Amino acid sequence: MLTAALFLSLVSLTMGGAKLKALKGEIATLQVNYAQVLDDTNGSLEELEASIAEVVGLLNSMKAEQAQKDIDLAWQALHMAGAAACRGSAPLGGKGPWSNSVIPKRNGAKCSDQCKLTDRTACKAEVSISGFTGKATSYTQNVGYFYNYDCDGGWNEDINHNEVAAEDVAILNNEKTAYYRFCCCAKV
Numbered sequence: 001m002l003t004a005a006l007f008l009s010l011v012s013l014t015m016g017g018a019k020l021k022a023l024k025g026e027i028a029t030l031q032v033n034y035a036q037v038l039d040d041t042n043g044s045l046e047e048l049e050a051s052i053a054e055v056v057g058l059l060n061s062m063k064a065e066q067a068q069k070d071i072d073l074a075w076q077a078l079h080m081a082g083a084a085a086c087r088g089s090a091p092l093g094g095k096g097p098w099s100n101s102v103i104p105k106r107n108g109a110k111c112s113d114q115c116k117l118t119d120r121t122a123c124k125a126e127v128s129i130s131g132f133t134g135k136a137t138s139y140t141q142n143v144g145y146f147y148n149y150d151c152d153g154g155w156n157e158d159i160n161h162n163e164v165a166a167e168d169v170a171i172l173n174n175e176k177t178a179y180y181r182f183c184c185c186a187k188v
Contacts, residue, residue, distance in 0.1 A: 074171040078163075078180055081129050081144070086184030089148045090124035098187040100124065104163040104180070111183035112151040120185035123151035128161065128179040133172075147179065156181070 082102045090100070101120045105111060115123040131144035159165050160178040170178065 071168055071171060075163075078129070078131070078171060081131060082127065082180070082182040085127040085129050085146055085148070086125060086182065089127050090184050090186070096187060100184065100186040102182045102184060105183050106164065107157050107159070107162045110152045111149075111185075114183050115151070115185035118185055120187045122186045122188045123183060124186050125149070125184040126151055126153060126181065127184060128156070128181045130179045145179065151183070 079102065086100065086102050098120070101118065103114060103118060105126060106114060111126040112123040115121055126149040128147040128149070129144065130146070132142070136143050156179070158178075160170060160173075161181055163180050166178070166180075
């Protein structure tokens with residue numbers, strides 16, 4: 001009986017040793033797998049951080065591009081208003097099949113002299129216009145101001161009234177009303 005018990009004990013120890021060896025192998029496999037997951041996670045986190053940085057860079061770039069588009073559209077709106085003001089100030093326009101033109105007025109210069117420097121040499125008027133940002137909320141709200149002068153007038157020297165000399169973003173400055181000045185020129 002003792003022999004059978006001893007035999008069973010030896011078999012049990014052998015099987016336990018095999019189980020222990022198998023468990024040690026499983027633990028080693030789990031350690032390798034854990035290290036691989038850890039490496040993959042670190043790589044994934046680094047890739048995620050790089051992707052986020054790229055998206056943030058793209059958003060900043062898009063924001064800058066949109067800001068420039070806003071500035072460009074504001075200048076275009078001003079130029080269109082200048083053309084309309086010139087049309088209203090020179091109801092007879094020019095002669096022939098040519099368009100009339102609107103050019104920015106230089107501080108200290110006369111529009112009669114400035115028009116002569118272009119292919120539309122006849123000055124029809126000088127206008128000074130200003131508009132406010134935002135939508136009107138009433139029918140009596142001022143949305144802009146204007147002056148019109150003859151071709152030899154309008155001597156305001158404020159740099160904010162000179163489009164060419166003003167900073168690009170000056171068109172968006174709501175703190176001070178700027179009257180941008182234009183010469184209305186026609187072909188003779």
